Amino acid sequence: MRSENKPSGQKNRKGRSFIEQARRAQIIDAAIATIADVGFANASLARIAERAGISKGVISYHFAGKDELVQKVVDQIYTDVADSVVAEITEWTEAPTATAVLRTHILTVAAYMRDHREHLKALSEIFTGFRDPDGRSRYGVQSSDPIYDSLEAVYRTGQERGEFRPFDTRVMAVSQQAAIDHMFAYWENHPEHDLDAYARELADLFEHATRAIPPGS
Amino acid sequence: MRSENKPSGQKNRKGRSFIEQARRAQIIDAAIATIADVGFANASLARIAERAGISKGVISYHFAGKDELVQKVVDQIYTDVADSVVAEITEWTEAPTATAVLRTHILTVAAYMRDHREHLKALSEIFTGFRDPDGRSRYGVQSSDPIYDSLEAVYRTGQERGEFRPFDTRVMAVSQQAAIDHMFAYWENHPEHDLDAYARELADLFEHATRAIPPGS
DNA sequence: CTAAATTCTGGCCATGCGGTCAGAAAATAA
DNA sequence: TTATTTTCTGACCGCATGGCCAGAATTTAG
Numbered sequence: 001m002r003s004e005n006k007p008s009g010q011k012n013r014k015g016r017s018f019i020e021q022a023r024r025a026q027i028i029d030a031a032i033a034t035i036a037d038v039g040f041a042n043a044s045l046a047r048i049a050e051r052a053g054i055s056k057g058v059i060s061y062h063f064a065g066k067d068e069l070v071q072k073v074v075d076q077i078y079t080d081v082a083d084s085v086v087a088e089i090t091e092w093t094e095a096p097t098a099t100a101v102l103r104t105h106i107l108t109v110a111a112y113m114r115d116h117r118e119h120l121k122a123l124s125e126i127f128t129g130f131r132d133p134d135g136r137s138r139y140g141v142q143s144s145d146p147i148y149d150s151l152e153a154v155y156r157t158g159q160e161r162g163e164f165r166p167f168d169t170r171v172m173a174v175s176q177q178a179a180i181d182h183m184f185a186y187w188e189n190h191p192e193h194d195l196d197a198y199a200r201e202l203a204d205l206f207e208h209a210t211r212a213i214p215p216g217s
Numbered sequence: 218m219r220s221e222n223k224p225s226g227q228k229n230r231k232g233r234s235f236i237e238q239a240r241r242a243q244i245i246d247a248a249i250a251t252i253a254d255v256g257f258a259n260a261s262l263a264r265i266a267e268r269a270g271i272s273k274g275v276i277s278y279h280f281a282g283k284d285e286l287v288q289k290v291v292d293q294i295y296t297d298v299a300d301s302v303v304a305e306i307t308e309w310t311e312a313p314t315a316t317a318v319l320r321t322h323i324l325t326v327a328a329y330m331r332d333h334r335e336h337l338k339a340l341s342e343i344f345t346g347f348r349d350p351d352g353r354s355r356y357g358v359q360s361s362d363p364i365y366d367s368l369e370a371v372y373r374t375g376q377e378r379g380e381f382r383p384f385d386t387r388v389m390a391v392s393q394q395a396a397i398d399h400m401f402a403y404w405e406n407h408p409e410h411d412l413d414a415y416a417r418e419l420a421d422l423f424e425h426a427t428r429a430i431p432p433g434s
Numbered sequence: 435c436t437a438a439a440t441t442c443t444g445g446c447c448a449t450g451c452g453g454t455c456a457g458a459a460a461a462t463a464a
Numbered sequence: 465t466t467a468t469t470t471t472c473t474g475a476c477c478g479c480a481t482g483g484c485c486a487g488a489a490t491t492t493a494g
Contacts, residue, residue: 020440020441023441039351039352039353040352041348041351041352042351042352044481044482045481045482045483046480046481046482054442054443055442055443055444056443056444056482057442057443057483057484057485058441058442058443060482060483060484061441061442062441065482065483066482066483128345128354129352131258134256134258134259135256135257135258135259135346136256136258137345140402140406141399141402141403141405141406142406165425167418167421167422168415168418171400171415171418171419171422172422174396174399174400174403175392175395175396175399175400175419177399178392178395178396178398178399179391179392179395179396181395182358182391182392182394182395183388183391183392185357185358186358186391188358189357189358189359198385198388201384201385201388202388202392204384205384205388205389205392205426206426208382208425208426208427208428209422209423209425209426210425211425213425214431237470237471240471261450261451261452262451262452262453263450263451263452271472272472272473272474273452273453273473273474274453274454274455274472274473275471275472275473277452277454278471278472279471282452282453283453
């Protein structure tokens with residue numbers, strides 16, 4: 001079962017075979033570990049296969065190519081993060097303020113990365129190192145557009161409620177996402193830094209940046 | 218004159234020969250144009266030489282290697298930017314507020330890039346694509362540390378004067394630099410966006426994020 | 435048990451890179 | 465002009481990669 005049949009749909013008549021699922025999961029795990037360990041640039045198919053204890057050709061057999069494998073790695077981590085954030089939010093019983101939503105967004109993602117450093121490392125390696133054949137980054141700024149949209153929706157809610165001052169929501173979204181990304185990048189270079197404290201400070205920063213100007217000002 | 222003698226000092230007894238200076242400048246210019254045009258990944262020595270109308274070996278003759286060439290490209294653009302910022306600041310006649318310094322920093326750099334798009338493109342290509350043999354980024358987060366230090370000095374001044382609220386200066390510095398970087402990245406992907414307007418909005422953002430809380434709040 | 439399909443192996447290949455080199459060409463010195 | 469130094473050319477090398485494939489091994493079907 002080569003994986004070229006997937007483009008015609010999620011799965012053919014039957015799902016992937018047992019061994020196929022197991023192998024794919026194993027290879028994805030090995031890819032995450034390898035990328036986090038030696039960096040994306042050195043994570044050749046040969047190295048990933050070596051870590052998985054299989055032959056290089058097996059990866060080509062189960063995945064259309066390195067591109068699909070890396071894509072699946074990102075998908076898996078994203079799903080993991082989203083689950084974590086959703087779990088946090090569903091504990092809320094009443095409608096939160098826009099400020100609380102933004103704060104929780106920052107703190108929850110930071111908490112996840114604090115507990116999944118390998119995932120963070122793999123993700124950042126892929127984001128900075130994964131290129132298409134022309135050398136363009138596969139996860140450049142444009143790939144953040146959906147995130148920007150989500151953030152902007154929250155901003156507009158806050159502005160309509162009078163929680164937030166008027167500001168350009170796109171600039172705020174790009175800046176906030178950039179600040180979060182660099183928080184992680186900074187943490188990778190300064191592992192001794194308290195990530196949770198950083199995240200709280202960052203939440204404060206954007207609370208001040210967004211909130212409505214008090215009348216007596 | 219191979220360039221390996223440079224490590225022993227800036228110049229030997231005499232400076233570089235006439236033709237040497239001209240060639241180096243020409244090659245650096247060709248490198249900037251090539252990197253901005255085809256991206257760092259596709260800017261091979263062969264391509265750069267082709268654009269300069271010379272043979273590939275000439276680059277190896279005048280530069281120790283690709284590393285030195287790229288380094289010189291970055292140096293030249295940095296010098297250019299710094300000159301531009303300094304020219305702006307020396308027009309001031311009186312001591313500025315910390316708020317004004319930060320705003321000018323953002324607006325001036327943005328103005329420079331608005332007028333030197335090719336330089337911006339080359340810089341961002343190098344920052345994201347230039348790796349050492351192990352695949353680690355040569356201009357990663359750690360290379361921003363000097364910038365962080367400068368920003369933090371301004372923050373502390375503002376805090377001591379009561380202009381700014383108390384906050385973690387390192388977090389603020391990382392976030393501001395991240396926001397500026399992504400402003401340019403966003404602009405590269407959305408050239409129709411008014412960069413000056415974006416920069417003003419960003420200055421507002423950090424003005425609100427840093428300023429002291431008004432008493433009646 | 436035999437046949438067929440699936441899964442795996444390990445070597446091979448084309449590609450493009452940065453760097454090197456012997457010798458040609460050009461500039462400079464004598 | 466001739467000798468010497470500087471500068472340039474274009475071919476060549478080693479290297480690592482992702483992908484490919486013929487055939488072996490294994491599992492499943494009949």
